[in-house]
Amino acid sequence: MAPLHNRVNRNEMKERLYAETEPRTTFSFYRYFDIPDPKAFRDQLYEGLSALDVFGRVYVAKEGINGQASVPASKLESCRAFLYATPGLDGLRLNVAVDNDGKSFWVLKIKVRDKIVADGIDDPDFSVTQTGHYVDARRFNELAADPDTVLIDMRNHYEYEVGHFDGALEVPSDTFREQLPMAVDMLKGQEDKNIIMYCTGGIRCEKASAWMLHKGFRNVFHLEGGIIEYTNKARAWGLPNRFKGKNFVFDDRMGERISDDVIARCHQCGEPCDTHTNCANDGCHLLFIQCPRCAEAYKGCCSEACRDGELPEKPSLPHKSRKRRPNPGTKISI
Structure with missing residues (x-):
């Protein structure tokens, strides 16, 4: 069996990345589902992804998986096939990066965590599987155009600062765990309004939508695939782009240009x-x-x-x- 962790110096790995001649594809993915043995699941992932020369950062917990990675372009479909063949990941959505130079990661790290998104929730009655309704780019634009729709950005302040959807409310914090109760307080009295939540790739707004439903809000939606999927679909379908500025990303690029606006x-x-x-x-x-x-x-x-x-x-x-x-x-x- 191959080593289940990286043994090469970080600087050397970065030099190898920039010396590569084949382009890489950067992508992200997540799924909430029950993983009884996160350590065994983690080791299985590491062995398979490492064999495909995947670099990136992946978190595994009992509640699911969350990852951002890059793979040589010629191995993208092999990587997809490996993930689909992994129990619980069949049909997993891979969010391909908007600005896709592939120079995003230079080492593979897969870690076991208590949760794939730290939320501070200790309510035993809360279920992350009871989520709001998915909306794609087309439906998002339709709902967002309604003045009675409340659009909530579930990303951190430094992400919102450089780019966000027109009319989106900021939940002013630098941690998701702080934002959840803040969002509930901000929207008190609007329990019957259409509320759309969004984030970078979907993982935070999906959990946030479940939390809002748990707290008594009734018409909660979340953007499928987040800003990344929205941008790709809006371009493919010829839709107006409602996002202004840059999408902050958690890798070496630190941002994807979505529109020419500098806000x-x-x-x-x-x-x-x-x-x-x-x-x-x-x-x-x-x-x-x-x-x-x-x-x-x-x-x-x-x-x-x-x-x-x-x-x-x-x-x-x-x-x-x-x-x-x-x-x-x-x-x-x-």
């Missing part, structure tokens, strides 16, 4: 910009938005102190998302 601003000078970066100071790695001019002036750092080799006690940037985050491709969570 965010540099956190240092205030100029229009939607390029995320991690502070180049190894003791900081704050996630923030930085324009090319400030990147040069601050040498990729978030402040003069970080640029000069110091680490400020608190980030001083004028924006809500103040979390210190590691480099993309490591431990970024949703």
Whole structure:
């Protein structure tokens, strides 16, 4: 049996990725279903995906699976066949990336977690399988055009900041577990309205729709496949694109351009910009938005102190998302 974890130095793996000549396809996937033995399921996945030269980050829990990955383009269908042949994953939707240069991951990591999306829910009566109604891109546009529809973005603040659907409400937080009770409080008194929830690939808004139904909301919908599937389908079907800006993604790309609109601003000078970066100071790695001019002036750092080799006690940037985050491709969570 092949080793069930990576044994090659991270830097060497990244060098190998950029030396590849065959294009890669980046994709994401998830499914909520019961996995009695997550460790055994994890090992089976690692062995099969590793054999297909898949790179990425996959989480396995008793409630299901959540993954983002890239695969050599010639092996995409073999990868799909392997996943479909895995118990519980037949017909799994693979969300192919919008900006698909394939340079998103350089190592395969599959980890067992308590949940595939940390939600803070400890209510024994809650079931993630009792979800709202799926809507595809066409139905989403129809419902979103109704002024009585409430559109809820179930992503973190730093994701919403660079791109979101027209008219979507932000649940201002940097963690999904905080957003769930906030969403319920925000929508009190609107239990009978049509509520559409969306996120990057569908995993968070699906669970959120189940939570809203559990809390007494009656007409809850969630966008099938999230922003990624919406964009691909809207383009394929010739539909108007209601998403403005960039879709933040949790890999080395840090964003997919959905529309030409730049709706965010540099956190240092205030100029229009939607390029995320991690502070180049190894003791900081704050996630923030930085324009090319400030990147040069601050040498990729978030402040003069970080640029000069110091680490400020608190980030001083004028924006809500103040979390210190590691480099993309490591431990970024949703």
